[in-house]
Amino acid sequence: xxxxxxxxxxxxxxxxxxxxxxxxxxxxxxxxxxxxxxxxxxxxxxxxxxxxxxxxxxxxxxxxxxxxxxxxxxxxxxxxxxxxxxxxxxxxxxxxxxxxxxxxxxxxxxxxxxxxxxxxxxxxxxxxxxxxxxxxxxxxxx
Amino acid sequence: xxxxxxxxxxxxxxxxxxxxxxxxxxxxxxxxxxxxxxxxxxxxxxxxxxxxxxxxxxxxxxxxxxxxxxxxxxxxxxxxxxxxxxxxxxxxxxxxxxxxxxxxxxxxxxxxxxxxxxxxxxxxxxxxxxxxxxxxxxx
Numbered sequence: 619x620x621x622x623x624x625x626x627x628x629x630x631x632x633x634x635x636x637x638x639x640x641x642x643x644x645x646x647x648x649x650x651x652x653x654x655x656x657x658x659x660x661x662x663x664x665x666x667x668x669x670x671x672x673x674x675x676x677x678x679x680x681x682x683x684x685x686x687x688x689x690x691x692x693x694x695x696x697x698x699x700x701x702x703x704x705x706x707x708x709x710x711x712x713x714x715x716x717x718x719x720x721x722x723x724x725x726x727x728x729x730x731x732x733x734x735x736x737x738x739x740x741x742x743x744x745x746x747x748x749x750x751x752x753x754x755x756x757x758x759x760x
Numbered sequence: 761x762x763x764x765x766x767x768x769x770x771x772x773x774x775x776x777x778x779x780x781x782x783x784x785x786x787x788x789x790x791x792x793x794x795x796x797x798x799x800x801x802x803x804x805x806x807x808x809x810x811x812x813x814x815x816x817x818x819x820x821x822x823x824x825x826x827x828x829x830x831x832x833x834x835x836x837x838x839x840x841x842x843x844x845x846x847x848x849x850x851x852x853x854x855x856x857x858x859x860x861x862x863x864x865x866x867x868x869x870x871x872x873x874x875x876x877x878x879x880x881x882x883x884x885x886x887x888x889x890x891x892x893x894x895x896x897x898x899x
Contacts, residue, residue, distance in 0.1 A: 623784035624806035628813025629820070630777035631789060631859075636821035638770020642830030650881075650888040659767040664862065666771025667778070671867025674779040679868070684786030691786050692868075695855065698875050705854020706861075706876040710883025712846025715839055715891065719858040720851060721791040723844070724811060725818030731832045737844035744848020745796045751849075 620686055632725045638663040641726045643717025650714055712744075778864050781810070790860020792851035835898035854879070 639645045639659050648657030683689055713719050718726070718737055726734045778789035785806060791814070798807035822829055833839070851857045854876050856865065861880075865873020891897060 621785065621806040621809055623780060624787075624809040625813045627777045627781040627784075627789065628810035629817035630773055630780065630813075631791075631810075632814040632817025633821045634770045634773030634775075634777060634817075635814075636770070636818040636827070637773060637825075638767045639830075640770065641818055643833045644831065647833075647888055650884045651892055652885055653889055653893050659764065662764045662767035663771035663774070666768040667775035667863045668771075668867060670772055670775025671778055671863055672869075674775075675782070675864075675868045678779060678783045684782070684784055686784045687786040689786060690782070692788065693855070693865075693870075693872075696870075696872055698872055702854050702872060702876050703879050705850045705852070706879030707850070707883040708846050709850025709854055709857060710880035711887045712843040712848075712850060713858075713880060714884035714887025715846070716833055716835070716843035718843070718847065719791075720795055720847065721814070721857070721859050723847070724791060724795065725814050726830075728815045728819035729829050729832075733832050733837050733840040736837055737840040737847075740841045740844025741848035742795070742799065744845040744850075745792075745852045746848075747845070748849045748852040749800075 623686060631721070634667075635722050635725045638666075641722045641729075643722075646717040646719075646722070647714070774859075774863060775867075778859070778867070782864075788860055788864045790856050790864060792848075792857040793855070793860055796852060833898075839898060850880070 635641050640663055645657050645659050648655065649660035651657075679690060709719075716737060718734075720741065723734065723738050723741060727738060781787050781789045787806065794807045794810055798804055798811055821827060847857075854861075856873065856876060858880075861873040861876040866877060
């Protein structure tokens with residue numbers, strides 16, 4: 619069971635999402651609604667999280683390897699392309715429609731709302747669909 | 761300032777969780793990637809464990825603190841389906857979401873993640889503006 623920290627960190631992450639109010643779509647949509655009654659909470663959540671990650675990331679990555687694994691597994695792609703931006707825009711539209719990004723959607727599953735289950739099921743279909751689209755376009759390019 | 765105590769504390773907790781995962785297993789806490797990886801693999805074990813913890817951690821906070829459960833949006837359920845589809849497609853196409861790009865990516869000063877975060881923030885703001893102020897909301 620070398621993977622046990624995943625359970626603990628998932629638990630902490632979910633607790634952070636719930637405590638911060640990010641599992642409340644009204645607060646998330648209120649943050650994105652800069653022309654209405656703006657709710658600044660999400661800025662404080664991002665700020666709190668970034669203070670930790672900006673400070674700790676260089677210290678952690680300065681070590682030769684992680685405590686319980688052979689190597690750090692970081693994204694290697696550094697190109698800024700259309701996929702990155704278009705994907706971000708499509709995600710942002712979905713985020714702005716319902717107020718869930720993937721983390722809060724998953725953490726909210728325990729709240730037992732049927733619409734949350736529908737959102738997550740559709741999200742999985744969307745992920746699968748994008749993989750299919752990539753297959754089709756790569757075949758066309760060949 | 762007191763009313764922002766829980767957003768700040770929750771944000772710090774999210775940051776600590778991400779950094780603990782990086783320090784122990786050497787992995788990035790990007791939820792969209794973890795969700796898809798838990799289904800499609802490879803290395804499904806740690807991802808499934810993380811997701812079990814994520815779901816449990818959310819409800820644990822409400823049980824322990826008595827914080828009321830948030831209400832779901834009052835928009836029609838079809839919007840949840842459309843939004844979910846877009847979130848799923850977009851996060852996989854753009855290789856990440858609020859956690860992977862926004863918290864971890866910017867945290868390690870990745871230009872790619874900063875561009876992605878700007879793109880989805882801006883798209884989210886425009887979407888809410890169109891829905892609430894041009895269309896008058898879903899209700």
